[in-house]
Amino acid sequence: MSPIIITVMGLGAATLLWLFFRPPFGKNIVRLNTDKRIVALTYDDGPSPPYTDQLLDVLAKHNVKATFFMIGKRIERHPETVNRVIAEGHQIGNHSYSHPVLGFLPPFYVQRQIERTDDLIRQHAVVEEIVFRAPMLTRFLPVAYVLAKLDRTHISCNVWSWDWTTQNPDKITETVLKKTLSSTRAGSIIVLHDGKAENKNANRSGTIEATDRIITALKRDGYQFVRLSDVRKTAISNQQSAGRFGFMKIK
């Protein structure tokens, strides 16, 4: 095969991979649009009692509101926990129905996963806009396509706690504070986990203890805590391109 054909094929494959993994359309929010000391705590993969309840106790102690990206089938299993999260003034987001890696699945399935969980959330609360975060933060082509079609934004993050790899509270606290306190990180969206997608009984004590310490340290530094709905309209996107992608005719 001639070197030219090999080069063209290589470039074609690279372009397809780029389109799939980093679709250049749709909105993906990674942090809040502020240079003030404001952060958003977000918790994924719940509701997961008793850990979600213990976490709510810690948040209440500090009078801090957070955003919980819940898995639909766990909403079905623990409605009382969902009600408590809402009653205490926190925001609920959509984290799919069963936590598959949506980016590798067909668009109709992605849409079903999102809408099924929207319906469950609306059974618990009247919400103007339900924010969505894909499992594993995989905003790959099928996810970006469906979100653009539904005119919805993906909520990512810029501070990873890595609490899905460790429940050592020292490590989680250190990781989050190091990233959040660096000067370029004002408006951080911090991702933590009150549940674990692969194991519904996983212990989240480390995350809860770390939350207590993180809030204490950030408050001492003058930080305020917001729900995503408090700042949604001013949040920035790292990809400002509108939901248009030529031949795909996204409506």
Ligand SMILES: [Zn+2]
């Ligand atoms: Zn998750």
